[in-house]
Amino acid sequence: MKNLKLVVTFMLLCAGLVSWAQEAPGSKVKVSGTVVDKDTKQPLEYATVTINSTTNPKGIYGGMTESNGGFSFDVPTGSYTIKIDFISFKSQEYPAREITANTNLGTIPLGIDAQQLDAVEVTAEKSTVEFKLDKKIYNVGQDMMVKGGTVSDVLDNVPSVTVDAEGNVSLRGNGSVKILIDGKPSGMIGINVADALRMLPADSVDKVEIITNPSARYDAEGGGGIINIILKKGKAQGLNGTVTASTGNPETYGITGNINYRSKHFNLFTTQGYNYRKNPGNSMTNTEYLMNTNPNERFLEERRKNERQSQGYNGTIGAEIFLDKTTSWTNTLSYRKSDGSNPDNVNLNYFDASRNNTRYVNRFNDQNNDSKNLEYSTNFIKKFKKDGHQLSVDASFSRNDDHDDSTISTTDNDYVAATTTLGSQRTGNAQTQNRNLIQADYVLPIGEQSRFEAGYRGNFSKLTTDYSVEALQDGIWVNDPLYTNTLEYKEKVNALYTQFGSKVNKFSYLLGLRWEDSNIDINQLTTNAFKNKKYNNFFPSAFVSYELNDSSNLTLSYSKRISRPRSRSINPFSNISSTANQFIGNPDLNPSYTNSFDLGYMMKWDQVTLNSSMYFNHTKDAEQYVRTQETISGNPVLVTKPVNVGYEDRFGFEFNVGYNPYKWWKLNSNFNFYRNETRGDYSYTNLENETFTQNFNNTAYSWFTRVSSKVTLPYKIDWQTNATYNGAEKNAQGRSKGIISANMALSKDVLKDKATIALNASDLFNSRKRKMETNLPTQNSYSEMQWRQRQITLSFTYRFNKPKTEREKQTRKETDSNGGEDYMGG
Known part of the structure; x- marks a missing residue:
C-alpha cells in the first residue's frame, strides 16, 4: 500500500x-x-x-x-x-x-x-555513492567488497581515493590528506595512520565523506583535502542491530556487532569487534652501485618476506541523552587494543662486475608489537527556536600507546675472504601519544536563505618516541648510540573561524576565514637538540555555485591549506631491518602551504549522474622524498628521507559517473588525470665527501581510474566487481610503474532477508605491487613491494529488529559533531 x-x-x-x-x-x-x-x-x-x-x-x-x-x-x-x-x-x-x-x-x-x-517492502536501494555540491559521500553499508575487512579496505573503494601497497592514503594522487573520525581528529587513528586504518573494522563505518576543498569550519591541515570517516550510531527506535562474522584466507577471523536501543529520552549504542589476521607480504630490490670502491660489491639483490600476524579488539559504547526537545548530550568511550608479530626475513646477495656471488647476508628480524588506545568524547547540542539555529560543544581526550620490540640475528658470509660473521641486535620502540581536543560551533540562520557560523577549536597533542638499538658483544647487550634516541614532539594549535553563506535565486555562496596559531616543539632528548617553531596564518575559503537548471549545477571553490610534518617524517632515527635500504626522518622539515582551486560541474539525467571537476593546487615548500647513498657503519646504504623542495603545481581533472542502465545493473566509474610539476634543488654529500646538488625540476603526468559494477543475478544474488589502475608517474630521481588490481564479491540475503552471506576476493589477480625505479649518480635500483597478498573472505551478517526498509536507507543529516556540513540550499 x-x-x-x-x-x-x-x-x-x-x-x-x-x-x-x-x-x-x-x-x-x-x-x-x-x-x-x-x-x-x-x-x-x-x-x-x-x-x-x-x-x-x-x-x-x-x-x-x-x-x-x-x-x-x-x-x-x-x-x-x-x-x-x-x-x-x-x-x-x-x-x-x-x-x-x-x-x-x-x-x-x-x-x-x-x-x-x-x-513496508524494499522497492529501491540507495546509491552507493552520493554526489553533493561540496563533497562526495560513500555509503559503506551496501558494499560487499569490504565485508570482514578493515577501514583501509573501505578507503580503497572510495572514489578519488587510492591506498598504496604500504597503506598510505592519497586523494586525487595527493598524499597530503587529513583523516578525521566523525568530523574531528581522533586518537583512534593512532600514531601510525596506515597501521591504525588496517586495525579498525570496516563494519564499524557508516559512510565516508570526501571533501577536496574544505570550508573554514574544518581544520586547515591537509593540502590534498579531508577524508571524514563517520562511524555507525543507531538511529532507529527500539532495540536493533547487526552482527557480522567473517573468515578468510590467508588466515582471517573476525566478528563485529553494532547494537543500539533508542527511546524517547535516550539512545544507547555500542560497537564491539574482534579480529585475527595474517598478512603475508614480500619485497625485492635490485641495485647497481656505480661509484662503489669495493669491486666485489658491484650489484646487490635484496629479497624480503614478511609474515605479519595481528589480533585486536575494538569497542565503543555511548549514550545520547535527550535532555529536552531542543537539547542533547552524547558521551562516547572507545577502546582499541591490538598485538601481533612480524617475522621479517631479509636476504642480501652481493655480486661483482662479472655477476659472481661474492657475499651473502641474512637478517632475520623477529618483531613483536602491541598497541592500546583509549578515547573519551562528549558532545553537547542546543537547538534554538529558529530552524537551524544551534550551538554545539565538543571535547575529546585520548591516549595511545604503541610498543614495538625486535630481535635481529645476522649471518654474514664473505665468499671472497672465506669468513662468516654472526651478530645479534635488538631494538625497542615505545611511543606514547596524548591528544586533547576542545571545540565549539555556533550556527545562526539569517532569514530563510542565509547562515552565519563561527567557532573555536583547540588541538593539543604530545608524542614521545623512545627508540633504542643494542648489539650483542661478548654476551653483553651494548647500546648503539648511532640509532638510539628519545624524540618528544608537542603540538598546540588554536583556531578561530567564521563563515557566512546565502542563496539568492539560483546563486549560492559560502565565504569563510580561519585563523590558526601553531606552537610546535621538536626535542631530541638524547642529543639535547631542542627546536621550537611558532607561526600563525589566515586560511580563507570561498565556495560559490549556480543552478543552471533543475538537474545541473556549476561550482567554484578556493581554500588555503597547510600540511604539517608527521612524526615519522621528522624522527632522524630509522628502522634497521635492512642494512642496504633505510628511511630516516628530517627534524628540519617545515610545513607546506597549498592554495587550492576547484571548478566543478554536476549533471543528472534519468539514468546517469555526472560529477566532474577541474582543479589546481599550488604548494610552497612541498615535501619530497630524496634518495641518497650514504655510508653507515662502513656500509653503503640507500637512504630515503623527506625534504622541503621549492614548490609543486598540481593540475588535473576528474570525472565520476554513475549509470543505472537497468534496475538490476549499476555502474560507477572514477577517472582522474593530473599533471604534477616540481621546481627546486637539494644539496647533499655523496660517498666521495663531495657536495652534490640534486635538481628536482620535473614535470610528470599520471592518471588513475576505477570502474565498479553491481549486478543482481537470479535468485536475488548480488555480484559486485571493480577494477583499478594507477598509472605510472615520473619523479626527479626515477619513476613508479603502473599498478592494476581487481576485487570481486558475491552476496545473497537469507533467513527472510534478515541475514546476508557474502564472499569477496581482494586483489583477485595478486597483482597489487608497488614498483619503483631509482636513478642516482651513485646507483641505479629497481624495487617491488607487496604489503599483502590476495585475500579471500567469507562473511555472514545478521540483522535483528532491523528490517532492510527504505526508511533505514534514507539519508539523515548528521549533527555538526559528526562532521556533517551540507552546503546551503535554502
Whole structure:
C-alpha cells in the first residue's frame, strides 16, 4: 500500500510538470517549511511534498525535501491542499489552504506509523555513492567488497581515493590528506595512520565523506583535502542491530556487532569487534652501485618476506541523552587494543662486475608489537527556536600507546675472504601519544536563505618516541648510540573561524576565514637538540555555485591549506631491518602551504549522474622524498628521507559517473588525470665527501581510474566487481610503474532477508605491487613491494529488529559533531 502511494505521488508530480506549461501564468509565491522526525527532531531528507490546487485539477506542484529537511517551491496564488509523505511515517495534510503570499509552514513533525513500518517492502536501494555540491559521500553499508575487512579496505573503494601497497592514503594522487573520525581528529587513528586504518573494522563505518576543498569550519591541515570517516550510531527506535562474522584466507577471523536501543529520552549504542589476521607480504630490490670502491660489491639483490600476524579488539559504547526537545548530550568511550608479530626475513646477495656471488647476508628480524588506545568524547547540542539555529560543544581526550620490540640475528658470509660473521641486535620502540581536543560551533540562520557560523577549536597533542638499538658483544647487550634516541614532539594549535553563506535565486555562496596559531616543539632528548617553531596564518575559503537548471549545477571553490610534518617524517632515527635500504626522518622539515582551486560541474539525467571537476593546487615548500647513498657503519646504504623542495603545481581533472542502465545493473566509474610539476634543488654529500646538488625540476603526468559494477543475478544474488589502475608517474630521481588490481564479491540475503552471506576476493589477480625505479649518480635500483597478498573472505551478517526498509536507507543529516556540513540550499 505504501509503495502504491509513492507511485501515485510520483505520477502526480510528473503530471504537475506537464501542466506547468499549460497553466496560465500568474503571480508566483513561495511555499516553504522543514520536515523532521517527531521523536528525534532529526531532519527527514527525501520526504515528498505534494501541493494540489483545489480549483485546477492540473495544478500540481511539489518535490522532495533537502538533506536539512527543508523545502521551498514557487506556486501561483490560490487555494491548495498540501500533503507531506515519508516512508514509514504518518502523513501530514493541510487541506484547502489559501496561499496569497510567501508562506512558511514552519517545522512539520512526522510521527512513525507502526503498521506501515511492519508492512513496508524494499522497492529501491540507495546509491552507493552520493554526489553533493561540496563533497562526495560513500555509503559503506551496501558494499560487499569490504565485508570482514578493515577501514583501509573501505578507503580503497572510495572514489578519488587510492591506498598504496604500504597503506598510505592519497586523494586525487595527493598524499597530503587529513583523516578525521566523525568530523574531528581522533586518537583512534593512532600514531601510525596506515597501521591504525588496517586495525579498525570496516563494519564499524557508516559512510565516508570526501571533501577536496574544505570550508573554514574544518581544520586547515591537509593540502590534498579531508577524508571524514563517520562511524555507525543507531538511529532507529527500539532495540536493533547487526552482527557480522567473517573468515578468510590467508588466515582471517573476525566478528563485529553494532547494537543500539533508542527511546524517547535516550539512545544507547555500542560497537564491539574482534579480529585475527595474517598478512603475508614480500619485497625485492635490485641495485647497481656505480661509484662503489669495493669491486666485489658491484650489484646487490635484496629479497624480503614478511609474515605479519595481528589480533585486536575494538569497542565503543555511548549514550545520547535527550535532555529536552531542543537539547542533547552524547558521551562516547572507545577502546582499541591490538598485538601481533612480524617475522621479517631479509636476504642480501652481493655480486661483482662479472655477476659472481661474492657475499651473502641474512637478517632475520623477529618483531613483536602491541598497541592500546583509549578515547573519551562528549558532545553537547542546543537547538534554538529558529530552524537551524544551534550551538554545539565538543571535547575529546585520548591516549595511545604503541610498543614495538625486535630481535635481529645476522649471518654474514664473505665468499671472497672465506669468513662468516654472526651478530645479534635488538631494538625497542615505545611511543606514547596524548591528544586533547576542545571545540565549539555556533550556527545562526539569517532569514530563510542565509547562515552565519563561527567557532573555536583547540588541538593539543604530545608524542614521545623512545627508540633504542643494542648489539650483542661478548654476551653483553651494548647500546648503539648511532640509532638510539628519545624524540618528544608537542603540538598546540588554536583556531578561530567564521563563515557566512546565502542563496539568492539560483546563486549560492559560502565565504569563510580561519585563523590558526601553531606552537610546535621538536626535542631530541638524547642529543639535547631542542627546536621550537611558532607561526600563525589566515586560511580563507570561498565556495560559490549556480543552478543552471533543475538537474545541473556549476561550482567554484578556493581554500588555503597547510600540511604539517608527521612524526615519522621528522624522527632522524630509522628502522634497521635492512642494512642496504633505510628511511630516516628530517627534524628540519617545515610545513607546506597549498592554495587550492576547484571548478566543478554536476549533471543528472534519468539514468546517469555526472560529477566532474577541474582543479589546481599550488604548494610552497612541498615535501619530497630524496634518495641518497650514504655510508653507515662502513656500509653503503640507500637512504630515503623527506625534504622541503621549492614548490609543486598540481593540475588535473576528474570525472565520476554513475549509470543505472537497468534496475538490476549499476555502474560507477572514477577517472582522474593530473599533471604534477616540481621546481627546486637539494644539496647533499655523496660517498666521495663531495657536495652534490640534486635538481628536482620535473614535470610528470599520471592518471588513475576505477570502474565498479553491481549486478543482481537470479535468485536475488548480488555480484559486485571493480577494477583499478594507477598509472605510472615520473619523479626527479626515477619513476613508479603502473599498478592494476581487481576485487570481486558475491552476496545473497537469507533467513527472510534478515541475514546476508557474502564472499569477496581482494586483489583477485595478486597483482597489487608497488614498483619503483631509482636513478642516482651513485646507483641505479629497481624495487617491488607487496604489503599483502590476495585475500579471500567469507562473511555472514545478521540483522535483528532491523528490517532492510527504505526508511533505514534514507539519508539523515548528521549533527555538526559528526562532521556533517551540507552546503546551503535554502
